Amino acid sequence: MIAAMAGIDLSGNFLSQEIPKGLTTLVGLRYLNLSGNHLSGYIPEDIGNLVLLESLDLSRNQLRGEIPQGFADLRSISALNLSTNMLSGRIPMGDQLRTLVDQSIYSNNPGLCGFPLEDCKNSPTPTQTETSLDEDKETLWLYCFVAAGFIFGFWLYWGIFLFRGETWRYLFYQYVDNMQGKVTKKVYSCISRFQVKGPE
Template sequence: MSLVGLRYLNLSRNHLSHGIPRDVGNLASLESLDLSENQLSGEIPPSLADLKALGTLNLSTNGLSGRIPTGSQLQTFIDPSIYSNNPGLCSFPLQDCVSSSASNQNQMSQDMETLWLYCFVVAGAIFGFWLYWGVLFCKKTWRYAFYQYVDDMQGKVIDKKIAAYRTSKLRHE
């Protein structure tokens, strides 16, 4: 990055990895920069916005992420294709950045609401279970009434089954 007189730099399709060097802004005479179709990752260094002579830029088809630096020179590049195929990039001329902290906070808030819902449902089921059975075992008259009700229901079910059996037997005769 000490080649201050360098005007054109094309390193496309070279399988470059890692990030764009932070001191790329030292290339003050750079007019054209093509780093497309590599495996570059990380953010675009803010020093790239310091390149006043830059007229051509291509950072497409990499793994770049984060906000595109703002600067008077970078604002002249309005064609979004120079940043295409970098799914993590955002800001002008691409879509606005959604704050990851706001997104994470919203997700955590939804997770907490879901957790509280499950806690209340489980607590309600446990409370209802023990209230129901506790009352039956503590109040003798209610327990007898409950058992009488269950016996009556069993009797009705048995009577209906016997009646259905007799009806079907009569039909077959």
């Protein structure tokens, strides 16, 4: 007899905790309204069992996490409201869900994306981020050493022509060594700052 129940309306009460998983066993359910309560936790993964469900209102609760992929199995759904929760992630796609184009269905869930809301942005995975960071470090090392080598080579090349006497040549080479030491310190300082702050 319970399985033949057509609708449940428990809206505007003080219901709390998670949505009872037993609700998804009521396969004959056509209307379910749990809006305006204090429900938390996740939407049951097997909500797609309610294949005859035509109207579902879970708005104005504290539900979190992603909308289960089982929503794509709700082939009879024509009225849906998941607004004003803490849902996130990509909205599941299904033939019937594509007919629900009203964005207010998902409003006040800042973490949601996908049809009919804005497209989801592909964020880099941790591995991709780490790889990019390593590549940036290698590039920075290369630039620093190229600059240091250019400066050192420039002064060394011109010093041979400008300073031909032994004393002048000795002083020049000493100057170049000092300059190389300063450049090296600059390179290490540059690398240290980069490793602490990371790439912008």
